[in-house]
Amino acid sequence: MSSREERIETLKKELTNITTYNRPTYCAECGGVMVFKGVGEYQCENCGFLDYDDYGKVRNYIEKHMGANAAEASKATGVSQKAIREMLKEARLEIAPNSTFFLRCEICGAAIRWGRFCSKCEVAHHRDLEEMARKSRHHDDTFGYSTERRKGEDGSKRFTREQ
Ligand SMILES: [Zn+2]
Ligand SMILES: [Zn+2]
Numbered sequence: 001m002s003s004r005e006e007r008i009e010t011l012k013k014e015l016t017n018i019t020t021y022n023r024p025t026y027c028a029e030c031g032g033v034m035v036f037k038g039v040g041e042y043q044c045e046n047c048g049f050l051d052y053d054d055y056g057k058v059r060n061y062i063e064k065h066m067g068a069n070a071a072e073a074s075k076a077t078g079v080s081q082k083a084i085r086e087m088l089k090e091a092r093l094e095i096a097p098n099s100t101f102f103l104r105c106e107i108c109g110a111a112i113r114w115g116r117f118c119s120k121c122e123v124a125h126h127r128d129l130e131e132m133a134r135k136s137r138h139h140d141d142t143f144g145y146s147t148e149r150r151k152g153e154d155g156s157k158r159f160t161r162e163q
Contacts, residue, residue: 021054
């Protein structure tokens with residue numbers, strides 16, 4: 001293999017890594033090279049055949065089926081719900097406010113329009129973290145300065161006054 005061929009191979013690998021949405025490389029009709037046109041759309045440079053990567057497929061499906069949810073879009077396009085979720089997270093998919101295109105909260109299964117959790121579960125998650133923070137702070141208090149101060153207040157004033 002010549003060094004030029006090796007360079008091309010490396011470049012191909014790099015491009016494959018960048019493109020994570022199953023970009024069509026060759027025309028399904030004539031085998032020509034597919035040229036990127038934008039928003040997930042590709043066109044054959046030989047015959048003009050249009051094809052789409054996963055992002056383009058999902059986007060087209062949503063545009064035609066405004067009431068569809070992620071599971072339906074996944075079934076119709078063959079793109080995994082995980083990939084659709086990623087697109088939503090990256091905000092590559094724009095969802096109209098009146099659209100019912102939704103995902104399921106990973107905790108309670110409620111309908112959500114983006115991300116991984118519904119707002120309730122997200123708040124609950126933060127409350128848990130706050131409760132844990134509170135407990136560990138209380139823990140420090142018990143063995144730290146405040147215990148001595150409390151002892152002093154309960155017992156003799158002398159303890160705190162001497163401080
Ligand atoms: Zn073609
Ligand atoms: Zn939830």
